[in-house]
Amino acid sequence: xxxxxxxxxxxxxxxxRPSRADDGDGDHPWTLAFSDEFDGTEVDAGKWDSGFGxxxxxxxxxxxxDPENNVVGGGILTQRIEQRPQGGKDWSVGCLNxxxxxxxxxxxxxxxxWMAGCSGAQGMFWAKPKDESxxxxxEVVEVEGDEPTTSRHAVHWREDGDGAPAKxxxxxxxxxxxxxxxxxxAHWSPAGxxxxxxxxxxxxxxxxxxxxxxxxxxxxLLNTQVLSADSDCGADSGAAHQYVDYxxxxxxxxxxxxEPGRPAPTPAPSPPQPVGPAPAAEPQSALPLARVGPASAxxxxxxxxxxxxxxxxxxx
Numbered sequence: 272x273x274x275x276x277x278x279x280x281x282x283x284x285x286x287x288r289p290s291r292a293d294d295g296d297g298d299h300p301w302t303l304a305f306s307d308e309f310d311g312t313e314v315d316a317g318k319w320d321s322g323f324g325x326x327x328x329x330x331x332x333x334x335x336x337d338p339e340n341n342v343v344g345g346g347i348l349t350q351r352i353e354q355r356p357q358g359g360k361d362w363s364v365g366c367l368n369x370x371x372x373x374x375x376x377x378x379x380x381x382x383x384x385w386m387a388g389c390s391g392a393q394g395m396f397w398a399k400p401k402d403e404s405x406x407x408x409x410e411v412v413e414v415e416g417d418e419p420t421t422s423r424h425a426v427h428w429r430e431d432g433d434g435a436p437a438k439x440x441x442x443x444x445x446x447x448x449x450x451x452x453x454x455x456x457a458h459w460s461p462a463g464x465x466x467x468x469x470x471x472x473x474x475x476x477x478x479x480x481x482x483x484x485x486x487x488x489x490x491x492l493l494n495t496q497v498l499s500a501d502s503d504c505g506a507d508s509g510a511a512h513q514y515v516d517y518x519x520x521x522x523x524x525x526x527x528x529x530e531p532g533r534p535a536p537t538p539a540p541s542p543p544q545p546v547g548p549a550p551a552a553e554p555q556s557a558l559p560l561a562r563v564g565p566a567s568a569x570x571x572x573x574x575x576x577x578x579x580x581x582x583x584x585x586x587x
Contacts (some may be wrong), residue, residue: 305373305491305520314341314374323410324370324490325403327358333391333497334364340495341365347516350495352392354505362504365513366494374401374488379521380411387495388449388510391502392416396455396518398489406436409464409484410417412455415498416510424457424466428479428486441466441474452516457542459483460525471509491520 307318321327321338335358340351342365350365353543357363386394393415393513399408404475406427413423445453445468456467461484495513497504504511539558 274343277354284381288545297337299519300377301523304378304522305369305517306518307348308346308517309343309431309515310346311343313343314338314348314367319367319369320371322366322368322400323492323494324368324399327366327554328360333360333361333500333502333546334495335360336366336494337363337364341367346516348493350394350493350513350515352387352388352389352495352497352504352511352513361500362497364495364497365490366496368490368492370401370490373520374490375522376486376488377461377525378523379456379458380409380491380518381454381520382411382493382518383452383454383516384448385411385452385516386414386419386448387416387504387513388419388447389416389502389504389507391497391499392504392511393491393496393498394513395494398491400486400544401488401490405484406433406438407483407487409457409459409483410440411412411457411466412468414448416449416502416504417499420445420470422455422473424447424474426464426466426479426483430482439476439478441476443468443473445469449510452514455570460523491518493518510534539551 323586342349355363382396395413396411402421408427410425422443458465463480465475
């Protein structure tokens with residue numbers, strides 16, 4: 272019991288600061304600008320809206336964002352993938368965004384997630400401009416069900432402001448991200464972006480830093496998606512879920528302050544939705560990240576079978 276108390280005290284003590292290496296300007300104190308621990312019984316309407324910022328569907332993918340596919344219970348957000356056609360799409364998926372509630376320029380984004388592992392699935396934690404321009408964009412993490420041991424991290428920008436779209440993507444080998452919780456983080460600063468997985472720096476880039484800054488405030492998104500018409504997620508319901516323990520975004524005083532959105536409407540009372548058993552896993556320690564050298568992560572060419580939900584903004 273004494274050991275448990277010590278661990279609990281340690282986790283609480285570090286919860287108010289970013290679990291990251293001090294790779295920024297030490298003169299700027301970190302402040303927690305946005306967080307959701309998913310401790311309630313439904314999605315917090317004061318923090319999130321269902322869908323993407325532009326609507327419930329995207330070109331080149333097979334999922335329709337259904338509010339019912341975002342379920343909160345037991346301290347976990349569950350984002351379901353279901354073979355339930357609607358809105359011109361073959362699948363129903365879970366998507367959340369903070370466009371109307373929170374956006375910021377520069378800072379540290381972090382989430383503790385257990386990714387979907389069925390074939391054709393995609394799980395993402397990312398950010399894009401409030402004006403829905405694309406690029407620029409920050410991909411904190413993407414994991415595909417067909418490659419669950421690889422995390423993808425990327426920045427997107429437009430060359431010379433209005434030129435051709437460009438991308439710098441890093442692939443990081445890891446454990447099976449569909450077999451347990453892992454902590455994914457990204458520090459975006461005027462110098463570029465540094466990515467972390469489970470407390471270890473996995474990649475960094477200066478590419479597109481100036482163009483990224485021109486995108487202004489970015490809002491945050493969490494979503495599942497289906498990338499393949501022959502996905503087996505309908506037959507593998509146990510792997511057709513993405514679990515999120517928490518989302519936290521810090522600001523370090525650089526750039527402009529976080530920008531609040533419009534006040535959220537008061538949600539109508541509704542009974543809590545039933546939630547299946549939460550995945551059993553020991554929590555990851557929230558200790559500060561150690562600085563290590565960048566992983567050997569190379570840019571990858573786009574593959575025709577991979578259709579990212581954010582590549583084309585808008586309905587289809």
